[in-house]
Amino acid sequence: MRPPGSVLLRAQGLGVGYERPLLQGLDLQLVAGRVTTLLGPNGAGKSTVLRALGEPRLRLAGxxxxxxxxxLGHLAQAAEGQAELPLCGRELLALTGASADGLPPWLADCxxxxxxxxxxxxxxxxxFWSIAAAPFDVLCLDEPGNNLDARGLAALRAWLHTPPVGQAVVLVTHDDSLVDAARQTVIRIPS
Amino acid sequence: MNLDLIFDPLFRLPFLTGLLLAVWLPVLGLYLRLRGEWLAVLGMAQLASAGALGGAVLGLPVVAGGAVAGLLAALAKWGLKRPSDSAYAAMLLLGWAAAVAVMSNHPLAEQAAGAVFDGQLYFTGGGHLAASAAVLGIGVLVLVRAHRAMLRARVHPALGPPDAATRLAFDLVAGASVGVAILSLGVMASFALAFVPAWRVFGTAPSWRSALWRAIVIGLVAYVLGFVVALLFDQPFGPAGVAAVLLVARLAPPWRQRADRRAGALSAGGEIGKLD
Known part of the structure; x- marks a missing residue:
């Protein structure tokens, strides 16, 4: 558990990409207990920024x-690997050391x-919960609202409004309902 | 048919050797399937068989030759630039071609080939038993350490793969296991025990823990059935073992339907899973 308000990660002039830069000159500071939201059009490099925080090969400058x-915990945008896999929800949480305490009741039964x-x-x-409730210091959440119905989005919104005090969250989303400029640091990435 | 053969002390060591492998290979197969590497078993088995036959020509002890050949096959797999089913199929073809070439040109290799291809479990001894116990023991230790990282890499690839040492340890134990198994059970019976139970339970077991137990049960029941049938009808273990694994896996209970019913009951009040 990190002290609330402590700086956990800082990037200056960050350039990310694969063979060529997708995004350049990004300044970013992640603070425990605070959500930082990256907004921008498709293809702007938001997901690559999240990946680059944990993968040095994607950091091209800065x-x-x-x-x-x-x-660093990372929830990727696409759910892959679960098909035809004999794994139950309880085992998924155990893989990251996530606690089931605090799960919405409609999910705890499953x-x-x-x-x-x-x-x-x-x-x-x-x-999302297997990353969010695990002992990570920084949570990189890439479109966590994908596929969620109104009830799921409400639960996610409530969580984002009061994130754990010892964790910093960096969120990529296209869902405006998850963005709360008063509580979050919002970074707009141009196309 | 002589039923007394089943209880003949002469066959106790071979029975125990096969029993250990029948417990271990389905577990190994589950983790290989988890990594999308089920065909690698056959590729490594064929390469290991070629190595074991080569070892026989050089006068190496058969079990040691098999284990070393299995380790070399694992290193070959480890060294692949792009691991894929196509690469494993190429390993299989290369191993088969080399094994047949060695077998056809040396009488010692021809003799050893009987054990490798037919599965002459009934002629195995203390060395085979010790080697089987060793790969089982080391394999369990490796999996205790690697289990969580291997499953996590499948469901959360963004968290990264297991570290290089863990991956190498798993590949080496898989290679050694295959090398030891083919000299006791035969190439195809070893492959069947690693492939079929995992295949059967992957789509049906309600959890990973239950998948492990169910794969082991299928492997054990099939092994005992194959052992008894081969002994009573004076057949090599290989074909009897393969037929028994396929039969037992086919007759295994329809676990998925039970799991579906449970999921259906959970969802009766609201949003629910895809009950196709």
Whole structure:
């Protein structure tokens, strides 16, 4: 658990991409207890920024500082690998050391079902929870609202409004309902 | 048919050797399937068989030759630039061609080929038993350490793969296991025990823990059935073992339907899973 308000990660003039830069000159500071939201059009490089925080090969320019011993959790945009896999929800949480405490009741009842027997929304919220409730210091959440119905989005919104005090969150989303400029640091990435 | 053969002390060591492998290979197969590497078993088995036959020609002890050949096959797999089913199929073809070439040109290799291809479990001894116990013990230790990272890499690839040492340890234990198994059970019976139970339970078991137990049960029941049938009808273990694994896996209970019913009951009040 990091002290609330402490800086966990700082990037200056960050350039990210694969063979050529997708995005350049990004300044970013992630603080425990605060959500930083990246907004921008498709293809602007938002997801690549999240990946680059944990993968040095994607960082093409700039400087990145991380707090010592920083643990980075990453929820990828697409749910892959769950099809035809004999794994239940409880086991998914155990893989990241996530606690089931605090799960919405409509999901807590599904923990013993196979992941590929859950609906898209149930699976997405459980994937989100397996990262959000795990002992990571920085949570990189790439479109966590994908496939969620109104109930799931409400639960996610409530969580984003009061994130754990010891964790910093960096959120990529196209869903305006998840963005709260008063509570979050919002960075707009141009196309 | 002589039923007394089943209880003949002469066959106790071979029975125990096969029993250990029948527990271990389905577990190994589950983790290989998890990594999308089920065909690698057959590729490594064929390469290991070629190595074991080569070892026989050089006068190496058969089990040691098999284990070393299996380790070399695992290193070959580890060294692949782009691991894929196509690469494993190429390993299989290369191994088969080399094994047949060695077998056809040396009488010692021809003799050893009987054990490798037919599965002459009944002629195995203390060395085979010790080697089987070793790969089982080391394999369990490796999986205790690697289990969580391997599953996490499948469901959360963005968190990264297991570290290089873990991946190499798993590949080496898989290679050694295959090398030991083919000299006891035969190439195809070893492949069947690693492939079929995992295949059967992957789409049906309600959890990973239950998948492990169910794969082991299928492997054990099939092994005992194959052992008894081969002994009573004086057949090599290989074909009897393969037929038994396929039969037992086919007759295994329809677990998925039970899991579906449970999921259906959970969802009766609201949003629910895809009950196709």
């Amino acid at each position: 400087q990145l500082w991380q707090a010592p011993g920083l643990r 923990l013993d079902a196979r992941l590929d027997r859950l609906s898209g929304g149930q699976l997405q919220y459980l994937r």
